[in-house]
Amino acid sequence: MLKPKARNKGQLIYRGR
Structure with missing residues (x-):
């Protein structure tokens, strides 16, 4: 996770999820 x-x-909001 980022x-x-x-x-x-x-x-x-997680980027690249």
Whole structure:
């Protein structure tokens, strides 16, 4: 898993998931 980028509606978006 990669590091969390930006938050979306309280959810963390993971890039390359």
